[in-house]
Amino acid sequence: MKIKVLLVDDHALFLHGLKQLLEVEEDIQVVDTLSDPLHLFFCIRQTSPDIVVIDIRIKSFNGIELTKQIIKDFPDIKVVVLSGYNYDEYIEAAFQAGANAFITKERSNVELVSTIRQSYQGYKVFPRTAAGNPYSCTDLTKKEREVLKLIAQDKTNIEISGELIISKRTVERHISSILRKLDADSRVGAVVNGIKKGVLTI
Structure with missing residues (x-):
């Protein structure tokens, strides 16, 4: 059974590249891509993803707040938060919001795929912060x-x-x-x- 992934990011080129990257993996299926979170929850109901990979900032939307809402409405779904920046406050906010993982866009493709798989298995995957890793x-x-x-x-x-x-x-x-x-x-x-x-x- 494949891991069903929904991708949410307002950068069209990045979204397209991420979709291509994941679709070559035999155990991953990209069920949809969204560049505008306006219809996010409708899309989740339609596609029933296992994992939502979401940017921390999407247009006028806050990825952390969306993460909280996703987990509240769909507790079985795992959320992987993406960010262009490895700020401690972003990492902590994603963790406190209930996300399963936080990964920066600069990380390798292999690491991103691994993070999705580990999140699907129920693991928490967060980088170390300046204070170490208070979550581990x-x-x-x-x-x-x-x-x-x-x-x-x-x-x-x-x-x-x-x-x-x-x-x-x-x-x-x-x-x-x-x-x-x-x-x-x-x-x-x-x-x-x-x-x-x-x-x-x-």
């Missing part, structure tokens, strides 16, 4: 905490896979998410940071 620890899912605990027990990915009855690939995705959220570059670093931040007790 609280966003560790129950399964990620279980994986982290097994990492602390020096279990291999295959052992974790068997113990939690999930695929090795799923284990790898969880570990990747844990490293990002705990701002670590290794399994050992994740354990150390997890202990420091009170996410893990051993």
Whole structure:
């Protein structure tokens, strides 16, 4: 089953390029593109997207306020906020609005596609702010905490896979998410940071 994505941005060239980028991905379907949010909620009802990718500023509309309304009216939909600027206040506003992710337009295509996939899986994907990343620890899912605990027990990915009855690939995705959220570059670093931040007790 494909991830259904609705794109909302008032820059026609960027919107067209983004649509082309996503449509080559086998697991993603762009259900519609909007350059004017005036009919956004009608479009959502018509297309039933899994993900709405929305610019933080669209003409006279505020992408953060639209995000709040989308999540209020359609709680099952995930929202990825796009911005031309990596401002801390934008990142925090998107997080507080309930978005699943914040990504700048300058990031690589691969990163954007990955962000959409991770958001679809329920992960929160936010860049670090000047104060670090105040969102990361609280966003560790129950399964990620279980994986982290097994990492602390020096279990291999295959052992974790068997113990939690999930695929090795799923284990790898969880570990990747844990490293990002705990701002670590290794399994050992994740354990150390997890202990420091009170996410893990051993």
